[in-house]
Amino acid sequence: MSIRRLGLGALLLAALHLIPIMAAAAGPPHKAEVDTRLLIGEVAQIGGGSTEAWAGLDVRLGSGWHTYWRSAGDAGAPPDFDWSGSRNVADVTIEWPAPRRFTEQDIDTFGYDEHVLFPLRVRLQDKTAPAHLALKAVLFVCSVICTQQEAQLAADIPASTRQPNDQAQIDAWRHLVPRETSPGLSITALRLDRQAKPQLLLDVQASPLLVAPDVFIDGHDAISGGRVRVNRRSDGGLRFTVPVLGLDQAGPIDRLRVTLVDGDRSIEATLPVSAADTAPATAPATAMPHAAAASIWTILGIALLGGFILNFMPCVFPVLSLKLVSLVDHAPDRSASPRSAFLATAAGIIASFVTLAVVLSAMKAAGAQVGWGLQFQQPVFLVAMIIV
Structure with a gap:
């Protein structure tokens, strides 16, 4: 009887997971406009x-x-x-x-x-x-x-x-696309500083004065610009200091594009980048296959460690202790072997996640806006989980 109740509870939890996902897929708050x-x-x-x-x-x-x-x-x-x-x-x-x-x-x-x-x-x-x-x-x-x-x-x-x-x-x-020239806006100096952390130094002259300027950096998928700091120079111009994020991960690149935006005004400049500016300490090309294999084993090891740690979470560990107690109290002469029950439990877990994956994949293929975790943004789902 207890096993049947556990099975019904598992089905109820699965249903509670799927219902708000379907509601999120169809409901206006989560549909992209x-x-x-x-x-x-x-x-x-x-x-x-x-x-x-x-x-x-x-x-x-x-x-x-x-x-x-x-x-x-x-x-x-x-x-x-x-x-x-x-x-x-x-x-x-x-x-x-x-x-x-x-x-x-x-x-x-x-x-x-x-x-x-x-x-x-x-x-x-x-x-x-x-x-x-x-x-x-x-x-x-x-x-x-x-x-x-x-x-x-x-x-x-x-x-x-x-x-x-x-x-x-x-x-x-x-007219809103940044160009290399802009009326009343000019870049007078541009350089990359590679000391403690990579940063871009940008000197600007503007008339009228800038109101809410921002600077964007691109040139590689791994590179972006951090939040800008602005200082006034003695000649009346402005010095922008922008952290360059991801430069060491980008590998060799030829240039960076720098875009200064202030409301409807904008200007773009190109900064040539030498190999010395972007050369991180990397292994030679002949060692890359071994490094790639090592990284895969590292990822698998971390995943295994994460699964092991998960078993000690408050939502899992008590259930494991109950299963172990039932195994210790098992009397072979009075009941069947627990092996079949453990195999059924494992098969049920795998089947539940495969079912979830199939349902979510089918909904996404049909055009629904759905993703795992949306149910935790649904008040109905949270109330139902509290009741359970």
């Missing part, structure tokens, strides 16, 4: 007989949601664009409007909230023929939770430039 569309602008002749067109990926986000810049920062991921389904398109260049910094519990990320339009410079293969622009965009958006949104978009680019287009909207966002 993302609307994307492709805008088509003008078609123009450029030097060398080539033809280019302007387009824009327009992204509108619900209140409280944000997406990421080309460098996401401490978390998140930049957008991913796939143009492979396009026709009569030689290449597409993405322009990135100036980002803003989002800070949550000492975690800094860089991106956009509410509305952003990415200007797209489209170079055509045949200037006399229309083109078809097809985009598979993967956007990572965050609010209380983070989700991955995939959009399949397509638009036709006409051969004629006289048709109505969305160039005015595209141009408005192009």
Whole structure:
């Protein structure tokens, strides 16, 4: 009877885990509000007989949601664009409007909230023929939770430039893309200081004065800029000191891009980086396979240690002690061997987690916004767990 009650309790807990997950997947608080569309602008002749067109990926986000810049920062991921389904398109260049910094519990990320339009410079293969622009965009958006949104978009680019287009909207966002020059804003000195910790030193002249400046650093997926410190120089300019995070993990790189943003004003500069600036103490190339194998064994050892420690948690250890007591009190002459019960317990644990994985995978494949741990953000689930 006690085994049956334990089984029913396990089923109840599994149900309590799944019900709020399904509610989270369908409920408005956790559904990402993302609307994307492709805008088509003008078609123009450029030097060398080539033809280019302007387009824009327009992204509108619900209140409280944000997406990421080309460098996401401490978390998140930049957008991913796939143009492979396009026709009569030689290449597409993405322009990135100036980002803003989002800070949550000492975690800094860089991106956009509410509305952003990415200007797209489209170079055509045949200037006399229309083109078809097809985009598979993967956007990572965050609010209380983070989700991955995939959009399949397509638009036709006409051969004629006289048709109505969305160039005015595209141009408005192009003005927010940082350039190497900006009226009233200039970078007078830029260098990388590699003493105790890598930091970027940036001297700036601004007229009118900067109001709420911020500096962003990118050039490698592992690199980002920390929070800026600003000091006034004797010549009236400003000295920005920015920690460079992840430089030692990036390996050899050629340059860093530095973006200064102050409201609607922005400017971008490129800093060449020598091998001495980024050379951490690394093993030679011939030793990498052995190092990779050693790291895998390290990961497996830490995972095993974590599982061992888990057995001493208050939610697990009492259950183990009860099982051991029942094993000690086992009388072979009066009851069956406990081996089958232990095997059934192990099989039940594995089957429960496989079932959870299958259900979650099926829900994500169907387009639901779901992830493990969302149930702990649901008051109904927490109340049910307290009752249990």
